[in-house]
Amino acid sequence: MASFLFPTAAITLLLLVLSPSPSVAGPILDVDGDILQNGGDYYILPAFRPLISSAEGGLRLTPAEDSSPCPLFITHDWSKRGLPVKISTLFKIPILKTSYPIIFSFEKVSTTCNKPLRWWVAPSDANDKSYVIVGTSGPFKPTYSFHIEENKYAKGFYFIKFCHTIESEIFRVSAMDCKDVSILDDGKLGVAEDRTYPFIFKKYSPKKIASDV
Template identity: 70%
Template sequence: MASFLPTAAITLLLLVLSPSPSVAIVDGDGDILRNGGYYYILPHSSSKGGLTLTPAKDSSLCPLFITQDSSNSRGLPVKISTVYRIPYLSSGFPIDFSFDKVTTCYKSPHWWVAPSDANNKSYVLVGASGPFKPTYYYNIVEAKTGKNVYNIKFCHTSESEIKCKDVSILDDGMLGVIEDSPFPVTFEKYSPNIASYV
């Protein structure tokens, strides 16, 4: 219970400070995203496909980088959830993303943002280890580029101030965190009957 209280207090603070009201997040069919449901995250306008995992240059199993599938397929399904026991997702709650149907990496399948490297790039990784502060969270916000289109943000609170950056494909093709460079996406329900990599 003690670990829940700080998270609840942080989320309440985020909701109070949020400049816009909570909005239901919907998939391409117009259905509200289920808490803990699996979805393909697809680019709104791109010749490439959905999100997939790519090993580092040294071919190690962990961590894995998140990239776009070059074959224009749906990519891998992503579990999208919040810690709160609510059936559906809205933009007012902290969001967690996880490739937990993928078993090639033996560490955590949750998206983790690495500190900036020597080139000042901060990547979103899977299978990385390190502290993920309770003041850090993802959010999904409506994009201005079409119906049922969203941007993913990575945010943190600092002295009662919310600072957010875009989760986007960087110039090297890897998913990362960057200032003022949105990556508009849509969500498509994952179905085990549809062919995928898992």
């Protein structure tokens, strides 16, 4: 039986196609120019806001239409700074950088939902919309994660991505399939294709635990 060998050039090309695009991880900065701390609490605000001095656009939690305690949707409110979000990575490092897998969670809030308020993405609904939710038990699959990506054209502006790591069963190399985390037309935080939405990060100043829902 004749043996079949891949030409070296063909194998090299396949590896290049399946491998994730190289990127240089840089520090993530807040609006004051300080580097985000691993496990720190920050307000996540739209980079572009209406020409109203009091406009903030912060995040808040909203129950589902059936008023069940869990899960909760994430919405934004132009009139308020919203709730602070704990931003962390499992890497044992003091600061956060782009390209790292990120965990977002609400820690400084009291709700009627008794489950962890970690961000996750729900399956698409009947209208083919996929929302970011909290108050679910997972499963938090290791091949899925959030990432923060720098806006190359505006310093201090960032995009949030939800990515799926795809591993080839043949060559054991990985590729990333990412979608944009954005404010959808109904005001809820969701995931969509080719819908970048720039955010900024503002340090949270501890006062008291907020009550939202």
